[in-house]
Amino acid sequence: MSDAILFVDETRQDVKLVHVMAQRLLDPQQADTLARHLGGLFESGVLCVLVDLGSVQRLSSIFFRSFIMAGKKAGEKKAKLAFCNLSPVIQEGFTITGLTDLFPIYKNENDALSKLAGK
Amino acid sequence: MNVLSLEKEACGDNLKELFAFVEQALTSLNTPASDRDKMMMALDEALTNVVLYAYPENQRGTVGIRICRNDNTITAEVVDHGKPFDPTAHPAPDITLPIEQRPIGGLGIHLMRNLVTSLRYYQKKGENRLVLTTSWEKTI
Numbered sequence: 001m002s003d004a005i006l007f008v009d010e011t012r013q014d015v016k017l018v019h020v021m022a023q024r025l026l027d028p029q030q031a032d033t034l035a036r037h038l039g040g041l042f043e044s045g046v047l048c049v050l051v052d053l054g055s056v057q058r059l060s061s062i063f064f065r066s067f068i069m070a071g072k073k074a075g076e077k078k079a080k081l082a083f084c085n086l087s088p089v090i091q092e093g094f095t096i097t098g099l100t101d102l103f104p105i106y107k108n109e110n111d112a113l114s115k116l117a118g119k
Numbered sequence: 120m121n122v123l124s125l126e127k128e129a130c131g132d133n134l135k136e137l138f139a140f141v142e143q144a145l146t147s148l149n150t151p152a153s154d155r156d157k158m159m160m161a162l163d164e165a166l167t168n169v170v171l172y173a174y175p176e177n178q179r180g181t182v183g184i185r186i187c188r189n190d191n192t193i194t195a196e197v198v199d200h201g202k203p204f205d206p207t208a209h210p211a212p213d214i215t216l217p218i219e220q221r222p223i224g225g226l227g228i229h230l231m232r233n234l235v236t237s238l239r240y241y242q243k244k245g246e247n248r249l250v251l252t253t254s255w256e257k258t259i
Contacts, residue, residue, distance in 0.1 A: 026138060026163055028131075028171070058138075058156075060163050061227035071218045089156035096233040097226045098214025 007037055013117035016046045017109065024058045031062040038070035038081070047079045050112050054085030064097050071102055080104070084112045123147070126183040129170045129199060137166050137184060141195075148188040154253045158193060161234040164227045165197045165206075165249055173201025173247070192236075192254040199247050205240040206231065206249065 006021040018038070025031070041049050049070075053059075067081070074081040082104040086094065094100045106112035123144040127133040141162045145155040166182060174180040183198040206228045214229070231251070232238050239250040 024138070026134070026167075028167075058159060058163070060160075060167060061230045062167070064226050064230070065223050068218070068221050068223055072221075075218050087156075088153065089160055092157065092234070093160060093230060096214075096230050101215070102218050102221070 009041075013113055015048045015050050015113055015116050016041055017050050017052060017113075019052045019055070021055050023055060025056055025063050026058060026060045028060075028062050031060070031066045034063065035066035035069045038066070039073040042070070042073045042077045042079050042081075045077075047077075048116055049074070049079070049081050050106075050109070050116060051081070051083045052085050052109060053083060053087070053090060054108075056090065057087060059090050059093065061093070061097070064093065064099060067099060067103070080116070082106060082112055082116060084109055120187050120189055121148070122185055122187040124183065124185040126181050126198075129174055129180045129182040129201070131170055133182075134166065134170055137182070138163060140184065141166075141186070144186040145193065148186065148193060150188070150193055150253075151255055154193065154255050157234040158195065158251065158253050161231045161238075161251055162195055162197070164231040165251065168204075168206070168227065169197060169199045169201065172204070173199045191257055192252055195251045197249045197251075200245060201247065203242060203247055207238055207240050 008019040008021060010017050038049060071081050084106040085108055086105060094105060125137065125140045127137060141159055145158055166184065169182040180199060180201050185196045187194055209228045212222065212225045212229050235251045236254045237252045241248050
């Protein structure tokens with residue numbers, strides 16, 4: 001239904017950076033895929049995941065559910081989940097749903113890495 | 120007043136076309152980008168809710184969307200013939216809970232309600248009608 005999600009993962013300074021490449025995140029099945037992907041990273045022992053939403057222009061609330069599921073998994077594993085490069089409307093969605101109180105949100109990757117790396 | 124409308128069978132395979140219609144309609148009505156993006160996110164939610172929840176699994180039904188602009192207000196109406204559901208009466212989630220106590224779902228209606236200027240639900244002739252409006256300041 002939406003663009004195929006393409007995750008590009010890279011590790012920088014002990015932070016797992018997950019670039020979400022799709023422009024539209026609207027498909028409930030893709031939301032499950034994203035939740036499983038992020039949860040799997042924490043299950044595998046990753047302690048800090050930074051999700052880059054810079055390519056995403058349109059996002060359904062179903063994905064906020066994915067982020068909360070991943071955040072719960074991060075909490076269980078004493079790990080951290082953070083986000084960067086949010087468009088104004090997605091930032092507003094995070095604010096309305098209170099996700100800004102649950103996760104660190106950074107303006108861009110460099111800002112995030114400078115604060116997350118080595119922690 | 121120019122009204123743009125589309126009606127499709129309420130199934131997952133048609134969501135992409137419905138979402139694309141919403142974007143094209145709001146753009147063609149010269150909606151300011153910020154208001155367009157917020158209305159799109161709210162309508163994505165409303166349309167998805169109809170497709171996922173309005174009709175029983177074994178029952179076919181339709182979802183309609185009508186969008187118009189009047190001065191600096193966009194009005195969008197989502198119409199279905201499924202089971203009555205008033206999202207405006209849905210209690211707001213507690214968004215102050217810590218992550219371990221946060222319910223997984225329940226954010227969509229809260230999001231929709233807060234992205235638009237007004238949200239109204241009514242029933243007419245067996246139809247559920249959800250009316251979303253967004254307004255913006257006039258620029259001189």
